[in-house]
Amino acid sequence: MSADALDGRDHLLNIQNLHISFFTPAGEVKAVNGVSYTLRKGEVLGIVGESGSGKSVSVTALMKLLAYPGRVVDGSIWFDGKDILVQPSREMQKIRGKDISMIFQDPMTSLNPVYTIGNQLIETIRRHSAMSNSAARQRGIEMLSLVGINNPARRMRQYPHALSGGMRQRVMIAMALSCSPKLLIADEPTTSLDVTIQAQILALMKKMRQETGTAIMLITHDLGIVTELCDRVMIMYAGKIVESGSVEDIYYRTSHPYTKGLLDCLPQNSEERAPLRPIEGNPVDLLDLPKGCGFASRCDKCMKICLRETPPDFLVGDGHVSSCWLHTVQNGQDGRGNHHGNG
């Protein structure tokens, strides 16, 4: 089996065995439990998971923005040849915004309400480059028109509250891309937007990806969005990566029972009214994480060993990894096939 796709030579980002815990008064909340992944230059990686799966936390650590009482307990994060975990905060400030930039679910909270769009855009550009004020303004206007904002010169003078949610997210994208970062992290960028606006933003991100070649990490709970944008997908559950592979691997050669459950549990937008097959049970308690596989209590194929030992990462296909004990008894992929017809 070729492991070339998985080695680290041209990797922009390499995260190994990352453990993150939040030390709350109630006890240690193990948010991320041994996560390893890599990202190549220009690649678009989707991280899919439900609330509490640790999908956002691992990325916050990569930005070194993990807030108290959260702490990286173990592991390493290498970005572009630098060990992120030992970078002094001054270095990190340079990396954030210039090399890695981020857009969030709620664009309002990440724009400062007392400065104009232009002010914030120019400041971001000048902080990371030696541009003059007027050159930075020019660059800002270019960026705004690039993300599809009409009359950008006028928008530069407006305050964030004067813009709608979709408009603000466009501004955030413009700001994030203004310094040509190597990596753009998008944390649920369309979750608070309506479907028609979501479609606009996704189309925009696709276009920006083609034009700038920036690597993107897209964090979302919506499998539909991932297919639109991503090359590779990681599915997270209870602080671990349960399955990762190309978009086609995940959708057509689904290997992990949780991924199958996720794909099967929602209505398929067709005339069919067969009863839905939900994933039974409730999410695990991260304060009191049981031994073995985190998904075991909700898994319909759960075996005795799953309750006792953490499954290793099985390489079930080229670049397709699934972490499930079932692969010791069957050869991984059982092909869900394509039963998603268009409704």
Added chain:
Amino acid sequence: MKPIHEREKLTGELRIQKYTQPMSLMLNIEDIAPATEDQKKSRVKMRESTTYWQDALKRFSQNKVAMVSFGIIVLIAIFAFLGPLAAPYTYEQQIRGSERLFPCFAHPFGTDNLGRDILVRTMTGTRISLAIGIFCTLIVLVIGTLVGSAAGYLGGWLDNMIMRFCEILYSVPDILIIIILQISMKRFLDSAFPNMTLGSAMVSIFIAFAMLYWVNMARMVRGQILILKQSEYVLAAKALGASGRRIIQKHLLPNAVGAIIVTAMYQIPVAIFTESFLSFMGLGASAPLASLGSLANDSLSGLASYPYLMFFPAMLILLIIYAFNQFGDGLRDALDPRLKE
């Protein structure tokens, strides 16, 4: 986290992650048997059920500074309320031949120029301070909560009226009100209660605090109620046909009670300090009654020769205010719902 040199030495050349090939592991036949429902269920335990108050108590007891402050407050309360009962003198008793004594075994805090025991006088003064604090809190709790929740829940013109009134009260300097009250009520109080130990000035302070200090609470409660009123559980209760009274009692106040207690607690040191300040300025306790402020004032004339006269009451004021503030902080951390979950 392990030290850097012990962590894997990843420098540009990155380690290839280890993966397992499917079917490559041999497992016991027992291990791959399906797990029973019971085994699966046993992994999902519900944690011990805790109420809000149990939770708050646990958080509070884990807060060392707050617990120490609480201990100090208890000690001060014993000192103030039980101390005078155990002491061989009263606060106004002048002991002939024992004037101006330095702290000694018979008079641990010393005596003043009239031969009064400073320890007992400090105890009495502390008692007045605490009484002011407690009285103020009670008034603030009752009036502030009632007015604030009425304004917040009913809204409309009533809310407008109450809030404008609060703003007016808020903008009047309280010292001024107290002085005016003292002057205007002195004659009435003196004739109505001629044998009152507190003195008309102290009574005026109580009345003024009652009049003024609920405003803060009312504004806070109103704000809380306005926020809580928007919550969906209140809407759900309305959809069930709940009366306004039930909504306030069952839904709004229980959810505001943490903030109400914290606000009331912060009011105590403010009241105590204001009283001490007024007494220090000669506007509070009048002789022979002693309050911490007036004791400090009495000591001014001979400060250079008898510094202990100032030291003990001043230390107590400091201690009381510090302890109540820290206690309030601890309560806020324990009760603040934002820290929950």
Added chain:
Amino acid sequence: MGTDKSDRGAAKTEKTLLQVTGLKQHFRVAGERAPLKAVDGVSMYIQKGETFGLVGESGCGKSTIGRTILRLYEPTDGVIEYDGVDITHVNMKPYRKRMQIVFQDPYSSLNPRMTVGDIVGEPLDINKTYRSKKERYDVIADRLNLVGLNTEHMNRYPHEFSGGQRQRISIARALALNPEFIVCDEPISALDVSIQAQVINKFIELRQDLGLTYLFIAHDLAVVRYISNRIGVMYLGRLVESAGADELFTHPAHPYTQALLSVIPIPDPKMNTRPDRIILEGEVPSPISPPSGCYFRTRCRYATPLCAEQTPVMQEIGAGHWAACHGLNGTA
């Protein structure tokens, strides 16, 4: 608009449980002279035992309709008839037992200071429907069982439960008084994907077992299609189209519905370059100062001058399929 006969959506029949005619709900907004027209002339009906889905983007007024029907807000104009009785201005007390609501956010819709038993028992306490503590207990236990919880959960507090379990508690509360009609106000939007299906199945199961009628408000179109018999599509406070669920999805008539359906993200890599995708330009206009004529015309590909002059009325374009668009008459 609103009083026009042709605007009714459909005629009232024997089986009609709820009929709304020309419903308007305007809110005053601080600092604005014009009111915010959250709902601006909506007419619709729901038959007994039916699930009527209401879809639209945020701010289109779909949640407001649900709340106004329950008279949690007093309607500005229009008529609400429930089971043949005009309830627009009556005392709602007798109807509170019959009409209930389940909210979107399972975190904010349960009082954190009350136990689960008291939350589910609150409707009983308010309407004093029991004679003994035992009777109250039995009803609560029964409703908890209905939604898949048990009596062990009664003395616990909402924060001890996960989102899906909390939503079940909400449903149990709504069921406490044996209602016949439930407004489901985005009941699954705040839940995790793997939990959503559990709750949808529960709604369907309860509908069958208890003969419930739902007004199901949501923005997830695939879910609404799955659960509803008929669907109404709202835009900026107005109903633009209503039809049977599959009819609406297979033959959308209104340009807005067409665009909405074309952008549903589908979790299938083969589908991600759909040629028929219509990406709407611009944003939804403000409901304080909506455009003249058809509210959708500012984003509509087919807009003509007529659309700015006249407000299109609902017209029946097929059996039970209604839409409000000038384009349907060939005039646009």
